[in-house]
Amino acid sequence: MKALTANRLLDGEVVFWKAGQWVERFADAELFSDDEAATAAEAHGKNQPTVVVDVYLIDLIEAEGVWAPISYRERIRALGPTNHLAHGKQAEGGAVIEALQHAHGAARSTGRVNLIKRK
Template structure:
């Protein structure tokens, strides 16, 4: 029996900068809190196909599990929590605002 579909966001890395990005209803953002949460499996598959076709903007596109919350989606896996916080070698990029 297949696993039930859980809420997801589409994530990737920006082609030129390498930053972690998330898909919104209108494009890409570097903030997980602005990402569009996908709750329908068929819609998520279609949106993923569209994101995969944007090879001039992003690389490494995939669906990531999230928990929808009032302040925006929260990662449910440590890898996605790590990616959402930005580079870990020293405070720059997203970590400058934490």
């Protein structure tokens, strides 16, 4: 599975794609199978070029019954700053935040590499 992520131009916030709009929480992100991921990235990234920047797919792994990014970098982006547990998105708590904090793996996201190769 994969999710589509970007940075919002207005404030630099990490955002995720869900049903036609960008949302701030990873828990709300739309998940794509490997087959539909490339098509989704191209379609959603090009439709809103002035809203977000650096649109790319991230690889996900199942952790504690929910999906979490494989890459440590992407888990940090989904949780917010790492300086204190009471800061950022991780302060919201919940099952998805717990899974993100305990997920394992350090693989590099192939979605971004594939998009770069196509250009």
